[in-house]
Amino acid sequence: MSNSFDADFKHEKWSSPTVFMLATIGAAVGLGNLWRFPFVAGQNGGAAFVLIYFGFVLLLGIPLIMAELAMGRRGKGSPIASMRKLVVEAGASSSWVSIGWISILIPLVGMSYYSIVGGWSIDYVVKAAMNSFTGFSGQDSEDMFNQVLASPWRLLFFHGLFIASAVFVVARGVGNGIEAVSKYMMPALFGILILLVLNSIFNADIERGIDFLFNPHFDKITPAVVFVAMGQAFFSLAIGVGVMLTYGAYVPSTVSLPKAAVIIALADTAVAVLAGIAIFPVVFANGLDPAGGEGLIFVTLPIAFGNMQAGYIIGLMFFLLLFFAAYSSVLGMLEPVVSFLEEYRGYSRRKMAILAGICSWVLGIAAALSFNVWSDVRLMPTIPFLKDKNIFGLLDFTIANLLLPLNALLIAVFAGWIMTRQSLLEELGLRSVALAGFLRIVLRYIAPILIFAIFYSSFT
Numbered sequence: 001m002s003n004s005f006d007a008d009f010k011h012e013k014w015s016s017p018t019v020f021m022l023a024t025i026g027a028a029v030g031l032g033n034l035w036r037f038p039f040v041a042g043q044n045g046g047a048a049f050v051l052i053y054f055g056f057v058l059l060l061g062i063p064l065i066m067a068e069l070a071m072g073r074r075g076k077g078s079p080i081a082s083m084r085k086l087v088v089e090a091g092a093s094s095s096w097v098s099i100g101w102i103s104i105l106i107p108l109v110g111m112s113y114y115s116i117v118g119g120w121s122i123d124y125v126v127k128a129a130m131n132s133f134t135g136f137s138g139q140d141s142e143d144m145f146n147q148v149l150a151s152p153w154r155l156l157f158f159h160g161l162f163i164a165s166a167v168f169v170v171a172r173g174v175g176n177g178i179e180a181v182s183k184y185m186m187p188a189l190f191g192i193l194i195l196l197v198l199n200s201i202f203n204a205d206i207e208r209g210i211d212f213l214f215n216p217h218f219d220k221i222t223p224a225v226v227f228v229a230m231g232q233a234f235f236s237l238a239i240g241v242g243v244m245l246t247y248g249a250y251v252p253s254t255v256s257l258p259k260a261a262v263i264i265a266l267a268d269t270a271v272a273v274l275a276g277i278a279i280f281p282v283v284f285a286n287g288l289d290p291a292g293g294e295g296l297i298f299v300t301l302p303i304a305f306g307n308m309q310a311g312y313i314i315g316l317m318f319f320l321l322l323f324f325a326a327y328s329s330v331l332g333m334l335e336p337v338v339s340f341l342e343e344y345r346g347y348s349r350r351k352m353a354i355l356a357g358i359c360s361w362v363l364g365i366a367a368a369l370s371f372n373v374w375s376d377v378r379l380m381p382t383i384p385f386l387k388d389k390n391i392f393g394l395l396d397f398t399i400a401n402l403l404l405p406l407n408a409l410l411i412a413v414f415a416g417w418i419m420t421r422q423s424l425l426e427e428l429g430l431r432s433v434a435l436a437g438f439l440r441i442v443l444r445y446i447a448p449i450l451i452f453a454i455f456y457s458s459f460t
Contacts, residue, residue, distance in 0.1 A: 072248020
């Protein structure tokens with residue numbers, strides 16, 4: 001086998017448009033859909049926030065998904081191989097290949113700490129299956145979660161188990177691995193979500209939950225809230241992560257990328273909205289605080305499951321849902337890294353998947369220890385907006401607030417200004433001159449300005 005970069009390496013293709021979209025929706029749908037969007041929407045204007053968010057999905061999200069998928073399909077390789085090909089085709093500076101390198105760095109580092117939370121989801125699936133939440137008080141639930149965080153070996157075990165399960169699938173390839181899992185897991189995810197929504201409608205405080213999420217409060221809409229909605233739309237769709245660039249490389253030329261982008265964006269939004277309808281009526285029916293983040297998922301909801309009718313079943317379904325959302329996202333994070341290693345080293349996919357998994361697990365050790373042994377460690381004590389962040393929080397901030405918007409900004413500029421208009425339109429198959437012109441305006445002007453605004457708002 002060659003140990004150098006193979007520019008002519010041939011990757012697998014998706015077997016059908018349906019499995020491509022299921023896999024890509026799975027990569028976009030993540031933990032943020034299940035806790036961050038519902039809570040942020042409820043606290044920032046309800047329906048008014050949802051409308052602003054949806055506007056940004058249409059204006060910013062869909063065009064950027066289209067551009068990233070088009071760049072991937074045009075390049076037909078890993079993020080780095082695709083960017084090298086696109087740079088040559090456009091006669092552009094080789095510095096634009098940095099998009100490819102960032103698209104490898106983001107998922108590798110992101111997976112290292114994201115899998116910590118993914119490990120929590122496995123741990124809580126086991127706890128739910130063992131009916132551990134019965135009769136839970138607030139203190140009981142908080143103590144249980146604190147015990148999970150306090151044990152470095154427990155965190156590292158489930159962190160490793162989560163990554164190993166992703167490695168097992170990705171090592172089998174696109175068709176036998178990612179496709180085979182996605183075509184069953186994603187329908188199961190939506191099925192469980194619908195069942196949880198029905199439970200909220202018939203067995204929980206649906207009126208208060210709907211009011212929290214969808215009663216429009218336009219008086220709460222401020223410039224800061226608009227930035228939050230814009231950022232949520234941007235990050236929720238996995239733009240700039242490297243997933244769209246990689247998965248796009250496996251898309252046959254017969255698949256309509258604009259149609260796929262619309263379906264992916266709408267499905268991701270639907271999961272976020274349905275998650276809110278499933279979660280908050282249960283929270284309110286049990287007189288609990290709808291606090292955001294991991295506290296809502298791993299402390300508040302177990303109390304509700306432990307004190308409600310059929311709570312055993314509902315709790316088990318919910319944590320399975322959480323696992324599916326986290327797992328499908330990590331498959332999307334692992335694939336860009338493996339696709340590059342396959343091209344670069346010339347070794348088998350199985351070996352490269354194991355190598356990538358080990359690297360991510362090792363990187364995640366520091367994130368796991370930041371909840372216990374290294375809980376007092378602060379690596380950036382002199383920087384005001386970073387001084388209170390532990391290692392886990394610092395990794396999350398670096399990826400979500402620095403590298404993601406930077407990469408998305410570079411993608412928008414490259415697709416709008418550097419990639420030839422003919423190349424972009426050939427991949428997208430846009431026949432409407434007006435639509436093609438609008439897309440060009442969004443990529444050249446609107447998206448870079450809005451992404452820069454998100455970037456700037458992170459530091460103010």
